[in-house]
Amino acid sequence: MTGIWVVLAVLVLATVFGLYRRATDGRLREVEIAADPTDSVHVPGTPPGAGYAHEGDKLSTEDIGEPLGARATLVQFSSAFCAPCRATRVILEEVSAMLEGVVHVEIDAEAHLDLVRRLDVRRTPTVLVLDAAGLVRVRAAGAPRKADVIAALGQIF
Amino acid sequence: MTTINASTAATTPKLARQIDARGPRFGAILTTAVLALTLLTIPSTLSAVLLTLQAVVFGLGSIVGLHAQPYGIVFRTVVRPRLAAPTTFEDQAPPRFAQAVGFGFAIVGIVGFATGATVVVYIAVAFALAAAFLNAAFNFCLGCEMYLLGRRLIPGRSNAAL
Numbered sequence: 001m002t003g004i005w006v007v008l009a010v011l012v013l014a015t016v017f018g019l020y021r022r023a024t025d026g027r028l029r030e031v032e033i034a035a036d037p038t039d040s041v042h043v044p045g046t047p048p049g050a051g052y053a054h055e056g057d058k059l060s061t062e063d064i065g066e067p068l069g070a071r072a073t074l075v076q077f078s079s080a081f082c083a084p085c086r087a088t089r090v091i092l093e094e095v096s097a098m099l100e101g102v103v104h105v106e107i108d109a110e111a112h113l114d115l116v117r118r119l120d121v122r123r124t125p126t127v128l129v130l131d132a133a134g135l136v137r138v139r140a141a142g143a144p145r146k147a148d149v150i151a152a153l154g155q156i157f
Numbered sequence: 158m159t160t161i162n163a164s165t166a167a168t169t170p171k172l173a174r175q176i177d178a179r180g181p182r183f184g185a186i187l188t189t190a191v192l193a194l195t196l197l198t199i200p201s202t203l204s205a206v207l208l209t210l211q212a213v214v215f216g217l218g219s220i221v222g223l224h225a226q227p228y229g230i231v232f233r234t235v236v237r238p239r240l241a242a243p244t245t246f247e248d249q250a251p252p253r254f255a256q257a258v259g260f261g262f263a264i265v266g267i268v269g270f271a272t273g274a275t276v277v278v279y280i281a282v283a284f285a286l287a288a289a290f291l292n293a294a295f296n297f298c299l300g301c302e303m304y305l306l307g308r309r310l311i312p313g314r315s316n317a318a319l
Contacts, residue, residue, distance in 0.1 A: 006279055010283050010286050021295065054175065080254075081300070083178075083251045113309060120305055
């Protein structure tokens with residue numbers, strides 16, 4: 001008898017989780033900006049003395065191992081055991097080929113665990129959209145949709 | 158413009174290692190059925206036999222490779238000839254890793270059977286069932302998702318310098 005309840009519980013919980021994940025996977029979220037200058041990096045495009053971001057969210061060429069894009073950089077964290085990473089690569093390659101000044105940089109998460117911890121990357125693919133200054137403005141865990149990436153870029157240009 | 162770090166390029170599998178994405182999905186459906194039946198028949202010899210057979214399947218798929226995974230062989234020889242040509246391919250590494258995760262749970266379950274710790278059997282098989290069901294129903298690879306979190310917990314080790 002116990003087995004029936006275990007099977008039912010597993011199927012119900014897994015279904016709830018699966019539906020939640022399907023609804024939220026790859027959704028791009030804006031990184032929160034604080035009004036007070038608690039962290040020292042000012043966000044371009046916000047009024048002086050208003051928009052401040054976490055200093056650790058500002059990435060340099062040294063951090064990602066490649067030059068930043070002139071207008072934006074799409075940073076993709078990937079790993080070997082990651083089926084959606086390939087689809088994500090295709091999407092971000094298309095976007096970066098289409099838009100001038102936007103580059104796509106793919107990073108092997110396992111080889112850059114310090115960066116993974118600093119940016120709180122929890123799974124692959126994780127996509128970070130950096131502005132011209134290298135500040136993480138938008139991020140997504142999971143494969144984002146192409147139209148959403150383009151829309152996010154439109155916001156930070 | 159796309160740039161890929163040298164360290165990433167090394168992990169990008171060659172196209173030759175791509176497989177029909179429906180294969181692992183088909184295997185996950187069979188695995189879900191076997192593991193559910195295992196749970197439903199605990200405690201019995203049948204449930205121990207089912208879990209042992211499933212452990213062999215996981216072991217072949219992870220240690221030997223997906224080409225040796227029995228459900229994959231059934232898919233290739235019986236199911237795929239009746240289907241349309243594949244449209245989606247995927248790398249072998251994620252489903253093979255998933256087989257290894259399943260193998261781990263199955264071994265814990267078998268140890269539970271051997272030592273009479275039925276609660277351990279229920280928990281181990283329940284986790285394996287959850288992973289197989291998520292794979293079958295949502296194409297979601299639980300082990301793959303947990304992998305980076307696990308690597309993060311191992312302190313301070315990156316296998317390449319920036």
